[in-house]
Amino acid sequence: MSADVSVKDPAARAARLRRVAWYQQPRVKRLGAMLALGVVLTMMVGEQGNTRDIFYSLETSFTGVNLWVCVGLAVAIWAVREFAGASVSKAAGSAVAAGRALPVDRVRTLLRTQPKLKWALVVAGLLLALFAPYNLTGYWQTVLVDQVATYALLAIGLNVVIGWAGLLDLGFVAFFAVGAYSAAFWTGALPVDPPVVLNNFLVIPVAVLTCLIAGVLLGAPTLRLRGDYLAIVTLGFHEIVYIVAKNADGFTGGSAGARQIPKFSAFGYEWGLERMPYWYLLVTVIVVLIIVFVRLEHSRVGRAWTAIREDEVAAAANGVDTVRFKLMAFAIGASTSGIAGVVYASKVGYFNPENFVILNSILVLAYVIFGGMGSIPGVLIGAAILVWLPEVLRDYVDPSDRYMYLGALLVVMMIYRPQGVWPSRRRQRELKMAEEGLGDADAMSEPVGGKV
Structure with a gap:
């Protein structure tokens, strides 16, 4: 009873x-x-x-x-x-609560409370980046320049689009291709002669402007899209660029690609086959972009991107011009890829459309997510680790299986630390609120409760 x-x-x-x-x-x-x-x-x-x-x-x-x-x-x-x-x-350490934080979280807390220590570590890291590569073999110097530094630059640009503005872009390498082909065109390496042949350094602002226009052209018809729909459109944009580059034989060279692209030169000095000059050039560009983007993140523009990412409807209701700021995110991220494309084209001297396949876009996206969306140190760490790992496995794993281990690492990471290796504080807070049922951790989808 x-x-x-x-x-x-x-x-x-x-x-x-x-x-x-x-x-x-x-x-x-x-x-x-x-x-x-x-x-x-x-x-x-x-x-x-x-x-x-x-x-x-x-x-x-x-x-x-x-x-x-x-x-x-x-x-x-x-x-x-x-x-x-x-x-x-x-x-x-007792500062770690219930095993949920990693040593990197303690380091971040220490750096926030000790500004002098933070700047000392920044200077030490910069000196290490400048002088440590001299001790590497030629092969690893090539990996460092052609892959680590180039993809780190791409990840910084994609972080603006995904990490700050919350716009899922699966065709980001298309802008990388636009920058590379801009370098080939303006240096006279394509079948079509340019109006004037430019030095590679002068090509950089032209490529940036070209990618800005391409970013606006992509962003304009996708302003009302979000999540999966936006990802499909950006994927289609990548395929358009890839197919045009492959089929327009009279302009891009088709499958044969662009050959004999001139090297950088300035004041009588020419960047030849040496790797380290390109490394210094890329490090300089990355440092300048980090300074600019850090200032941008904490500006009115960065706060507007944050509002759009967290809830676009609420941001528009509070007076944020979502159209303009979303276009800015696409354009600024694309321009970063344009710089990377020019430097990459000059360094390798030859490329074809197969250097810009969709897999590369997915890899850049993985670097950003693995390192920590919205965190500049995070995306740099993510790019360095995930580029380094397949190269280390080269001597031990079949080439066709190397990226499978990379995928397995990503799965484990998403299960136990979805915020990334070095996440932004905002991203950590979103995930914590999502676990408590108070918010939506996926800033690239609809807000909690569906569409408003």
Whole structure:
């Protein structure tokens, strides 16, 4: 009888409704995600299929030791993070709450409270960036210039569009291509002769202006779009640029690409085949852009981007000109890619449309998300780590499988630290509020409750 009464009691019934089943617990959900990751990773790094037996790849992948290694590694990561994370963090310092913060968070807090230490570390990091590459081999210097520095510059530009304005752009490398082809055109490396042949340094402002116009042309018809719809439009823009570059043989050179692009030169000095002059040039450009963008982030424009990213409807209702500021975000981010395109074209001397495939856009997006959207140090760290990792795996992993491990790292990162390696304080606050049901952590989708 008492059991029937307790069931009919409204308070007891409400308590039963609030009760969460064991398989709905966050820890169990994360275990399921890690197990799925282990199984998928087993399939990705297993044997390739063949035409004689369509199930050959599955049979060899799931009957060998690879399955147990991948699943065991996934479970080990889950167990360490779930059961040892709190104790490790507590031992590292009492400032870490419940194992949810990483040492990088303590470093960020220390830098905010110690301005002199912050500037000392900035100067030390700049000196390290200038002089440490001399100790690297020629191969790693090439990786540093052609990939790390170039993609770091692209990530800084994409961070304006995604991290600050909240506009999901999947075709960002299209602007990179526009900058590269601008360099090839104005230096006379394309089948079409330019009105006047320019020095590479003079090409930079022309390429920036060209990419600004391209950014406005992309942004103008997409002002009312958001989230998935905006991503599809930017993806289509990339494909248009890629196909035009590939098929317009009489203008872009088609699949053959642009050849014999002149090197940078100034005051009688020419950037030849040496890597370090290009490294210094890129470091200078990155430092200047960081100074400008930091000032921009804390200006009226940066605050308007933040308002648009968090709730575009509320921003418009409070007098923010969302059309103008969204166009500015597209244009400023695109101009950064234009600079990267000019420097890259001059450094390699030859490129074709295959250097600007959609995979590169996805990689730049991954660098921004992995490092921390909205955080300039974060996107630099993300680009450095995720460019370095596939190159390190070159001697140990089949080339076709290197990016699979990169994808697995991204999945683990999104499960346990979705805000990124070095997130912005605003992004951290959004994720915390989303966990508490007070806000929407995904600034690139509709606000909480759907469309207004």
